[in-house]
Amino acid sequence: MPTREMLGTHPRPSQMDPGALAACIDACFECLQSCTTCADACLGEATAAALRRCIRLNLDCADVCDATGRILSRISESDAGLIQAQLRACMEACRLCAAECEKHAGHHEHCRVCAESCRRCEEACRALLGTSA
Secondary structure, three states, X not given: OHHHHXXXXXXXXXXXXXXXXXXXXXXXXHHHHHHHHHHHHHHHOXXXXXXXXXXXXXXXXXXXXXXXXXXXXXXXXXXXXXXHHHHHHHHHHXXXXXXHHHHXXXXXXXXXXXXXXXXXXXXXXXXXXXXXX
16 A cells, blocks of 8 residues: 555556555565565575576566656656566566576475465566556
């Protein structure tokens, strides 16, 4: 609710659906946190070397989600083409990270939680992209 409330205080309303926009911003920052923590948890595992790709995708996804959430939070003079490209990049980063984490979810609970967060973010980006097309 705070994200939507904050967006509602902006003097220039967004051209995007406010509910979908707020949901996507929140999903991006949740995924950023999940991926960062999952990468750290992977590093703490005895099998960290076998989780190298997972760690890399966690960190890449976290960075893309951070950038996406920040870009979406800036409403003034936004560029629809850039936003659409960023949403597509975020969807792909989340898809890749979720797929990798799902491979390890049976052995590492942090990977299961992260994969679910990535899938929620991917869906939130898809939903927002559908309203901005």
